[in-house]
Amino acid sequence: xxxxxxxxxxxxxxxxxxxxxxxxxxxxxxxxxxxxxxxxxxxxxxxxxxxxxxxxxxxxxxxxxxxxxxxxxxxxxxxxxxxxxxxxxxxxxxxxxxxxxxxxxxxxxxxxx
Amino acid sequence: xxxxxxxxxxxxxxxxxxxxxxxxxxxxxxxxxxxxxxxxxxxxxxxxxxxxxxxxxxxxxxxxxxxxxxxxxxxxxxxxxxxxxxxxxxxxxxxxxxxxxxxxxxxxxxxxxx
Numbered sequence: 001x002x003x004x005x006x007x008x009x010x011x012x013x014x015x016x017x018x019x020x021x022x023x024x025x026x027x028x029x030x031x032x033x034x035x036x037x038x039x040x041x042x043x044x045x046x047x048x049x050x051x052x053x054x055x056x057x058x059x060x061x062x063x064x065x066x067x068x069x070x071x072x073x074x075x076x077x078x079x080x081x082x083x084x085x086x087x088x089x090x091x092x093x094x095x096x097x098x099x100x101x102x103x104x105x106x107x108x109x110x111x112x113x
Numbered sequence: 114x115x116x117x118x119x120x121x122x123x124x125x126x127x128x129x130x131x132x133x134x135x136x137x138x139x140x141x142x143x144x145x146x147x148x149x150x151x152x153x154x155x156x157x158x159x160x161x162x163x164x165x166x167x168x169x170x171x172x173x174x175x176x177x178x179x180x181x182x183x184x185x186x187x188x189x190x191x192x193x194x195x196x197x198x199x200x201x202x203x204x205x206x207x208x209x210x211x212x213x214x215x216x217x218x219x220x221x222x223x224x225x226x227x
Contacts, residue, residue, distance in 0.1 A: 042220075043221055046217060049215065098169065099161075099214060100161060103156045105154075
């Protein structure tokens with residue numbers, strides 16, 4: 001089955017700096033890669049996703065890039081703000097997996113003032 | 114997206130007992146998913162619940178421990194049976210309302226087993 005690795009496990013940045021979180025996946029057939037943000041005590045919230053036919057996608061301060069050859073994808077947050085502080089999870093879906101999400105281990109992002 | 118609710122939001126249970134968690138969606142969805150999130154950990158899929166068929170369980174999860182019902186296209190239940198402290202987790206349901214792989218999560222049920 002699919003295996004997703006995520007780095008780093010913790011990330012601390014100064015407000016206004018950029019943050020990058022990286023994930024690798026094992027199944028070359030995987031075709032959908034979402035990113036979730038989970039604030040303390042809250043549900044995971046879908047913030048951006050990318051499909052395998054696209055190399056990059058942006059939504060205001062967040063962007064995701066996908067390198068199918070290397071089987072890795074990254075989340076980029078620019079001009080970070082304190083409200084960006086949360087745990088971020090990457091995930092992947094492989095076509096043969098029945099639409100199930102395989103999650104990375106999560107990245108605790110802390111944006112410091 | 115979809116409006117998803119779960120009941121209860123939290124519970125404290127004694128070992129050896131069972132708890133049934135409900136997941137309600139405001140629209141009809143084909144597949145509902147149940148996840149477990151242990152303290153400080155990532156999300157792990159327990160099973161996929163399709164209306165009108167048996168749930169599909171992931172490796173490490175069995176029907177006797179986590180029986181699932183899916184009586185209609187807007188509702189599902191997950192039962193955690195014969196609980197032990199190791200079952201203390203957050204249990205979340207999710208749905209893909211547009212069949213586009215975009216999954217949205219319910220608020221979760223925080224279970225503590227003493």
